[in-house]
Amino acid sequence: MTMEFKPDIQLDETFYKVQxxxxxxxxxxxxxxxxxxxxxxxxxxxxxxxxxxxxSREYSIYSGENDECLEVLVKEVxxxxxxxxxxxxxxxxxxxxxxxxxKFRIDEKKIADHKFVFxxxxxxxxxxxxxxxxxxxxxxxxxxxxxxGSEAYDxxxxxxxxxxxxxxxxxxxxxxxxxxxxxxxxxxxxxxQFYLCGNSNMIFDAIEILKNKGFDRDQxxxxxxx
Amino acid sequence: MSSTKKRIAFKTLGCRLNQYxxxxxxxxxxxxxxxxxxxxDRADVVVVNTCTVTNQSDQKSRxxxxxxxxxxxxxxxxxxxxxxxxxxxxxxxxxxxxxxVENNRKGSILNLVDAHFGGEVMHPAKLHxxxxxxxxxxxxxxxRSAIKIQxxxxxxxxxxxxxxxxxxxxxxxxxxxxxxxxxxxxxxxKELVITGVNIGRYDWEGKRFEDVLEAILNVEGDFxxxxxxxxxxxxxxxxxxxxxxxxxTPHLHLCLQSGSDKVLLRMRRMYDYARFEHVVNLFRAEYPxxxxxxxxxxxxxxxxxxxFRESVEAVKQFGFGHVHTFKYSVRRGTRAERMPNHIPEKIxxxxxxxxxxxxxxxRDQFLxxxxxxxxxxxxxxxxxxxxxxxxxxxxxPVHFQGEGLSKNTFHKVKLIKVEGRGEDAFxxxxxxx
Numbered sequence: 001m002t003m004e005f006k007p008d009i010q011l012d013e014t015f016y017k018v019q020x021x022x023x024x025x026x027x028x029x030x031x032x033x034x035x036x037x038x039x040x041x042x043x044x045x046x047x048x049x050x051x052x053x054x055x056s057r058e059y060s061i062y063s064g065e066n067d068e069c070l071e072v073l074v075k076e077v078x079x080x081x082x083x084x085x086x087x088x089x090x091x092x093x094x095x096x097x098x099x100x101x102x103k104f105r106i107d108e109k110k111i112a113d114h115k116f117v118f119x120x121x122x123x124x125x126x127x128x129x130x131x132x133x134x135x136x137x138x139x140x141x142x143x144x145x146x147x148x149g150s151e152a153y154d155x156x157x158x159x160x161x162x163x164x165x166x167x168x169x170x171x172x173x174x175x176x177x178x179x180x181x182x183x184x185x186x187x188x189x190x191x192x193q194f195y196l197c198g199n200s201n202m203i204f205d206a207i208e209i210l211k212n213k214g215f216d217r218d219q220x221x222x223x224x225x226x
Numbered sequence: 227m228s229s230t231k232k233r234i235a236f237k238t239l240g241c242r243l244n245q246y247x248x249x250x251x252x253x254x255x256x257x258x259x260x261x262x263x264x265x266x267d268r269a270d271v272v273v274v275n276t277c278t279v280t281n282q283s284d285q286k287s288r289x290x291x292x293x294x295x296x297x298x299x300x301x302x303x304x305x306x307x308x309x310x311x312x313x314x315x316x317x318x319x320x321x322x323x324x325x326x327v328e329n330n331r332k333g334s335i336l337n338l339v340d341a342h343f344g345g346e347v348m349h350p351a352k353l354h355x356x357x358x359x360x361x362x363x364x365x366x367x368x369x370r371s372a373i374k375i376q377x378x379x380x381x382x383x384x385x386x387x388x389x390x391x392x393x394x395x396x397x398x399x400x401x402x403x404x405x406x407x408x409x410x411x412x413x414x415x416k417e418l419v420i421t422g423v424n425i426g427r428y429d430w431e432g433k434r435f436e437d438v439l440e441a442i443l444n445v446e447g448d449f450x451x452x453x454x455x456x457x458x459x460x461x462x463x464x465x466x467x468x469x470x471x472x473x474x475t476p477h478l479h480l481c482l483q484s485g486s487d488k489v490l491l492r493m494r495r496m497y498d499y500a501r502f503e504h505v506v507n508l509f510r511a512e513y514p515x516x517x518x519x520x521x522x523x524x525x526x527x528x529x530x531x532x533x534f535r536e537s538v539e540a541v542k543q544f545g546f547g548h549v550h551t552f553k554y555s556v557r558r559g560t561r562a563e564r565m566p567n568h569i570p571e572k573i574x575x576x577x578x579x580x581x582x583x584x585x586x587x588x589r590d591q592f593l594x595x596x597x598x599x600x601x602x603x604x605x606x607x608x609x610x611x612x613x614x615x616x617x618x619x620x621x622x623p624v625h626f627q628g629e630g631l632s633k634n635t636f637h638k639v640k641l642i643k644v645e646g647r648g649e650d651a652f653x654x655x656x657x658x659x
Contacts, residue, residue: 055559058561204491207487
């Protein structure tokens with residue numbers, strides 16, 4: 001005898017099955033979900049929930065607008081509540097996605113005649129990978145501040161002359177020290193658009209440096225991570 | 227419904243949006259033949275429109291629900307509003323509450339209550355969900371009528387529960403807004419308050435907040451327009467020009483929250499102190515007596531004494547006409563809940579008192595700066611001694627006396643003297659015409 005399986009629960013379409021968990025370092029990984037009908041702009045974030053858990057957390061989208069999957073970048077916080085659970089997800093597990101949210105986006109009208117400087121600490125690189133993958137014609141420089149060179153997530157995807165790695169814990173980056181030290185000495189063209197993503201202290205310091213260099217606050221766009 | 231009119235009472239907590247939604251419900255029930263009674267009076271149905279923005283709001287909402295149930299034993303108690311979203315399951319388990327209706331189904335409460343008295347047991351989850359289904363306000367508990375143009379918020383400020391309980395940002399189409407404005411004016415309202423959760427994020431078919439404002443100002447009629455509450459980053463510099471329109475009132479409630487850029491970043495606010503200062507200077511260069519009122523949060527996690535002082539200085543610098551001071555209140559599930567270095571309650575209370583004192587000084591100075599000037603006051607009420615009260619265009623509360631005055635009429639009043647201090651302060655005036 002065969003039985004027809006009828007699920008008791010109609011799953012909401014915002015639940016996605018995990019397609020892949022991509023290990024990037026000991027602590028960092030990306031989660032790939034089927035893109036399906038989900039539309040977003042590079043730089044936006046989503047809220048992730050785990051099936052059966054009442055909590056949710058926000059993550060910037062790591063994939064490009066035209067990629068086949070929806071991808072987020074996660075760093076596991078060892079004593080945290082949520083990221084350790086995400087790190088245990090397996091292919092086929094359900095993840096709830098709400099969003100996309102946020103105005104941290106590139107003004108497409110500026111792409112043709114502006115330079116873009118992306119300033120990221122740690123996993124704050126996520127929205128910039130999405131922007132770079134979405135807009136291959138971008139004239140950008142990515143300044144990525146991390147502790148160790150191993151945290152230069154997917155470094156090979158960026159043109160070597162556009163990627164400046166600042167490492168404060170080892171000497172593997174082009175710059176040894178915090179990204180704000182590099183920023184203080186760097187020069188940028190007048191019409192540059194700056195995009196900052198990472199922890200609030202880095203963003204606060206970077207804004208001050210850029211303002212002191214004479215850049216207008218309207219040229220500086222921020223996404224704070226916590 | 228039976229031939230005996232059912233009596234219904236309402237109680238609203240929290241923001242102007244909630245007040246508007248209650249007003250719209252009052253109109254619905256009035257038109258449907260219910261008798262609207264005071265919350266203190268015995269009713270067959272009591273609707274409590276709750277708020278959950280702070281712990282204090284939760285407490286007030288809980289107390290009001292208990293009071294509603296206690297005073298109206300056996301009656302239908304409907305709980306709606308943001309607390310209903312935030313604590314839905316818990317509230318549904320309480321015997322004293324008949325129905326818990328989420329925000330997006332609030333506009334269908336009349337159907338629910340009608341069904342109840344018709345002997346039909348309807349679960350609120352079956353009600354039609356639409357955050358803009360409210361009709362134009364007719365019979366209201368207030369003189370001013372709000373116009374809802376937007377709902378929800380995607381900003382996810384780290385302290386704020388509202389995105390969880392009001393949902394994602396959504397904008398009402400401009401044609402619907404204008405129809406609502408015309409209906410509201412046809413119902414006799416003379417002052418419209420543009421409202422929503424985050425109206426600066428209005429976005430419908432490429433139209434922004436300024437476009438909505440302009441479209442409303444272009445509607446014919448004898449009325450004036452006020453903006454309920456706005457984020458400092460929600461508009462361009464061109465908006466200052468719209469305030470030259472004779473229907474526009476020179477007042478903005480512009481939320482600063484903190485005078486410290488570091489705290490603003492931790493709050494994940496979308497602006498900094500300089501942006502706020504730019505807006506204030508821009509408007510005051512054009513309209514020197516422009517009234518800015520604001521919201522401030524004290525005791526945000528890790529707020530240092532120096533950062534708090536920056537807030538006090540900001541209040542003094544901007545000369546706000548009024549400040550709502552909130553002690554930071556932990557909201558479950560927000561990012562700030564998990565931040566380190568939460569400020570002890572005692573310090574929050576001390577800081578709150580200092581900021582309130584500074585705010586009251588500013589309000590006092592602001593009100594006194596209008597002595598000898600004229601305001602156009604819309605009368606909201608007249609007491610037994612014939613003293614009328616209402617607000618001038620700068621949102622200054624004015625009391626004055628005159629013959630044959632009636633509610634909901636405009637009068638020019640010369641301001642004479644400030645009475646009282648703080649939130650209760652008002653200005654007495656002499657009727658000019």
